[in-house]
Amino acid sequence: MLAFTPHPCLSAFLALAALAFPAPHAQEAPSAVRPSAAKADAAQFPVHEWVELVKVVDGDTLQVRRAGAIAKLRLLCVDTEERFHPGQSSSGSKPQTVFGEETALWAEAFFAGLAHEGEALRVGLCFPHDREQLDAYGRLLAHVVLPDGRDYELELVRSGRSPYFNKYGDSEVAHGAFVEAQAQAQRRKLGIWNPATNEPATPGVPAVKRPYARLLPWWNARAAALADFARRRAAGTDAPLEFADLDALEKHVGSEVELFGEFSGKPREWHGALEYEVFGSQRGQPLRLVVPESAREALSAARIGDFGREYHQNYFYARGKLERAGRGFEVRLERPDQIRRAGPEPVAPR
Numbered sequence: 001m002l003a004f005t006p007h008p009c010l011s012a013f014l015a016l017a018a019l020a021f022p023a024p025h026a027q028e029a030p031s032a033v034r035p036s037a038a039k040a041d042a043a044q045f046p047v048h049e050w051v052e053l054v055k056v057v058d059g060d061t062l063q064v065r066r067a068g069a070i071a072k073l074r075l076l077c078v079d080t081e082e083r084f085h086p087g088q089s090s091s092g093s094k095p096q097t098v099f100g101e102e103t104a105l106w107a108e109a110f111f112a113g114l115a116h117e118g119e120a121l122r123v124g125l126c127f128p129h130d131r132e133q134l135d136a137y138g139r140l141l142a143h144v145v146l147p148d149g150r151d152y153e154l155e156l157v158r159s160g161r162s163p164y165f166n167k168y169g170d171s172e173v174a175h176g177a178f179v180e181a182q183a184q185a186q187r188r189k190l191g192i193w194n195p196a197t198n199e200p201a202t203p204g205v206p207a208v209k210r211p212y213a214r215l216l217p218w219w220n221a222r223a224a225a226l227a228d229f230a231r232r233r234a235a236g237t238d239a240p241l242e243f244a245d246l247d248a249l250e251k252h253v254g255s256e257v258e259l260f261g262e263f264s265g266k267p268r269e270w271h272g273a274l275e276y277e278v279f280g281s282q283r284g285q286p287l288r289l290v291v292p293e294s295a296r297e298a299l300s301a302a303r304i305g306d307f308g309r310e311y312h313q314n315y316f317y318a319r320g321k322l323e324r325a326g327r328g329f330e331v332r333l334e335r336p337d338q339i340r341r342a343g344p345e346p347v348a349p350r
Contacts, residue, residue, distance in 0.1 A: 037158075042149035044174045047124030056111055058083050059103040059161060060153075062144065064123070074139035076128070077178055078153045079165035080104070081192065081210055093215060093310055095208050097198050099191070103161050114147060122147070128172040143173075157181040160191025163212060167219040169226040217346040218311045225315035225343025229260045240317055246285060249322065249329050257322045259331065260342060261287070262314040263307055272296075275330075276304065286328040289318055295334040302336040315342035 054070060055063040059080030062073045081100030082090055090096045115121035124145030127133075133141045144152040156162040157178055164171075164178040171178050186193045198209045233239045240258040241248050264279035272293030277286050291299050306312040318339045320331035333339055 037154075038149035040177070041145070041151040041154060044177060045124075045126040045143050045145050045151045047145050048127050048130060049125045050122050051125055053111060053115075053121045053123050056104070056108045059100070059107045059156065061139070062123075064125075066125075072139045073125075073142055073144065074135050074137070075153050076141055076143055077165055077171050077174075078156045078162040079167075080107075080156065080162045093211065095210060097208050097210065099197050103191075106161070123152070126151070126173075154178065154181055158185060160185040160188070160193050163192065163216065165219065166223040168222070169230075170223045214311050214346075214348045217348050221313050221344050221346040222315060225313060225341070228343055229315070249287065252322050253324055253329070255322060256319065257331070259287070259289075259318045259322075261316065261318075266308065267305075274304075276308075288325065288328065288330045289320075289339070290325075290330050290332050292332060292334065299333055299336055299339075302333075302339050304333075304339060307341075311346055311348070313341045313343055313345050316340065317342050 049066065051064040051066045051071075053062060054065050057063060057072070060075045060078045062075070064071055064073060079094075080103045082094055082096040083101045083104040084096050088096075111121060125140075126143040126145055127141075128143075135141055146152055146155075151174070153162075154174070154177060157164050158181045164182040166175075166178075185191065189195070191197060192210070192212065198207060200207055229240065229242075233242075238258070240260040241252065242260055259278070261278040264277045267274045267276045269275075274291040274296065276289045276291075278289065291304070307314055307316050316339055318331060318333065320333060320338050323330055323332075
């Protein structure tokens with residue numbers, strides 16, 4: 001049977017929220033089967049495996065049973081708003097919102113409505129190019145295909161419950177479909193695209209809204225950088241090394257290389273030098289870009305710090321001699337021309 005775990009203190013919170021926020025606005029209900037959508041989705045999202053749905057964590061995270069074990073799924077191409085987690089802080093780019101809670105509750109009811117009495121609901125998993133991958137938190141990355149053939153992620157975007165989330169690259173299998181689904185939801189002002197969403201009904205109550213006008217240009221800029229990197233790798237000529245490709249790094253120690261990556265957290269200052277760890281480098285064998293103290297003033301023109309900030313282009317290309325440094329690797333940056341943006345800088349609308 002499909003199991004749901006209600007959020008602690010949820011009933012009390014929703015009762016208070018009802019006093020400050022208007023009733024949920026009209027939504028497109030994706031539970032109705034649309035044959036044309038189901039047929040189109042089935043062609044783009046072939047099912048590689050059918051699994052039992054165990055739990056809905058929130059709008060874009062599910063738990064399923066596969067091969068007798070529980071696996072946590074992080075759904076591709078979507079990023080629903082955060083539901084409320086008492087005592088847990090949230091960020092300005094991804095705040096906990098009333099609509100995030102609504103979406104999580106809707107997802108629970110939606111999947112429960114698909115299950116037959118006394119039977120566990122089975123959903124399909126689609127892995128782009130039949131390749132299983134995990135995210136940084138160990139969650140399985142996949143598309144979820146509903147029993148009627150529709151892609152659940154596309155339904156979230158079509159109904160305005162999620163933006164098209166391409167922060168980590170455009171969809172490998174249905175980029176055009178997600179772009180069109182988002183455009184339609186925006187035109188119809190559904191869900192997150194409705195100005196009334198998360199707008200307090202009581203004057204003076206602070207509005208907690210996610211800043212999509214800034215987020216979408218940022219995600220698109222990052223996706224453009226990843227697409228450029230993929231094109232260069234496919235061309236094979238003077239292709240840059242990827243930060244997580246440990247075997248390639250080993251082969252190029254002592255050589256001049258070009259690297260593609262993004263920073264992991266803030267730089268570390270060590271004896272006057274700045275050390276920037278590259279995100280995704282192998283556990284226990286980090287890759288760092290090092291700006292020696294003598295070059296910090298010269299490198300200031302490259303604005304390296306912007307690569308680690310929200311709403312800025314985060315991906316870069318860096319050139320230099322690859323050296324072993326303890327258990328990891330490093331490239332020293334001493335001139336501004338050794339590092340450049342790997343894609344456009346985001347431009348938010350005024």
